[in-house]
Amino acid sequence: MFDSLKEKLGRFEEEVEDEADTAEAADAADQPAEPDPEATDADTDTDTTEGDDDSLTERAKLFASGKSKITEEELEEPLEQLEFALLQGDVEMRVASEIIEGLREELVGQARAQVKSGEVVVREAIGNALLDVIDVGGIDFDEEIAAREKPVTIIFTGVNGVGKTTTIAKLGRYLEERGYSVVLANGDTYRAGANEQLQKHADNLDLKLISHEQGGDPAAVIYDAVEYAEANEVDIVLGDTAGRLHTSNDLMSQLEKIDRVVGPDLTLFADEAVAGQDATKRAEQFDDAAEIDGVVLTKADADSQGGAAISIAEVTGKPILFLGTGQGYDDIEQFDPEVIVDRLTE
Template structure:
């Protein structure tokens, strides 16, 4: 999963290591003290050393005094030599210029949204220039730490514990699913029903997709396979009424969660968006989840933003994550909407729904797992 993005992030690490390795190789050797042999012994005819009052103590020298004519914000030759000698790493802007450019192109090629890519680059730059003066074992560790923080910064936006929210909410909990046609919305409902059952929660499905031919049959097949109750009306019925009936059924039968399907729609479909608004008024769902395909990349990111603007989603489910090598949607959706990714669909089975864990994803992308 997201193998293409993993390779690109690994490429950035190699770029920075090569950039700093070249610079270290070009560092001038420290000049030998006048009047000493290779062994360090004083030559017979060496000049007398300077008076102590004229000697500069290297340990107390002001590193920002600019005596070498460099910018106060740039490390001097002395600083770099001292850092090299003590095992510290100093990375300058010029070390990062080409690697960051390559990283930006790699992120955009992986369908990461532009503002998200820029945020990642800014964070990496800040972490590596601002924190690089601390002692670390390798440049690679420094790069990995910076990428870890930068990725987590954008991926974990708005994250909350889904199971805790279910556990703490008054029952029944009503969850409405929305998104465009054909992205696996109905199948995701069935998967979430099974995920809830595995954790001891009962659920009922309510088919608010009342306009699409075959919609009742599709969700009915899932309900029968999972032995779940399905609330549905005839084709052309009122979606809000169907989901409301689902809530009433859950209340009467002590069911924990109502899972309400809705018609696939575009954010520009005024009639269908009006349906969502009516569902909000009539049912007042506890959560509205946006569903789209991870493989849709930038399209999924754009749709998530548009649906959130139009209908205020609470989180997202990305299907077909197992088939996605780019990872752009997984990286971008939370940041552009301010709402978290909650689940990833990772296969065809009812058990193939994975709770989204930002830390685990970042560790996987960086090869830490």
């Protein structure tokens, strides 16, 4: 997962270290010659602090304070290359610029000696720059579920085939494992076979499914499921919806109707990590139609670039809550910005 992104960040670190090394070597060549070892010994023995020795100390200080810092020029090439690599990896342009600016700010003026010796400076700067764009605050899923009045209704939106239905099944298990009772609602009354698909997951997971005939009103199905949950003291309603393009006005107005009629507690937008910038753009568009509270990035197991994972929160202002990491019911992990950044910079 995100291997290619990790490699790019590692390459940047190496390049900055090399630059620091080269610059320091060039500076050392400009330095005053080492004092005569014999003279130094003699000085130390007699503990004198005058004459030549003083001016040498001064020059050494100057060397340490001024010249041995990383300059903007030294960073230019590595930063340019990293920006190019991020854009190639489908990181959104504004987000890539922010990362580059963050790195420039943190690294200019750092001691070259620390940088070239591979102490954590560069890696830390990368981590901070990433965290700045990934960690946008917003809701914490577990806390939100615990705190809200039951039943908590969660609706899933997104384009076709990205993994909404699979995510609902995975979250059904996730929530049951945490002690909540769950009912599924099939608001995908559009696609043939959608009821059967979700029924199969419900059977496998031993969950109740509320569904209507194909062609029915999705808002009505989810409304029924909420009523069922209230009558039976079920904690969580997970409502599926049909995949749709943001350009499909009919389907988008269905989402608005669900919003109006059901008033879901949370609306989560699902998209594929592999879709990169497209996923980022779609998240913005869906958020405009029916405001989203968070994002589930599916198929992260197949994504080495990490472009959407890095960009989507910063662009939408909504946190990524989960990563889908495979086709099995347990292949879902909570998206913790710090853990992700640690993984990318380890």
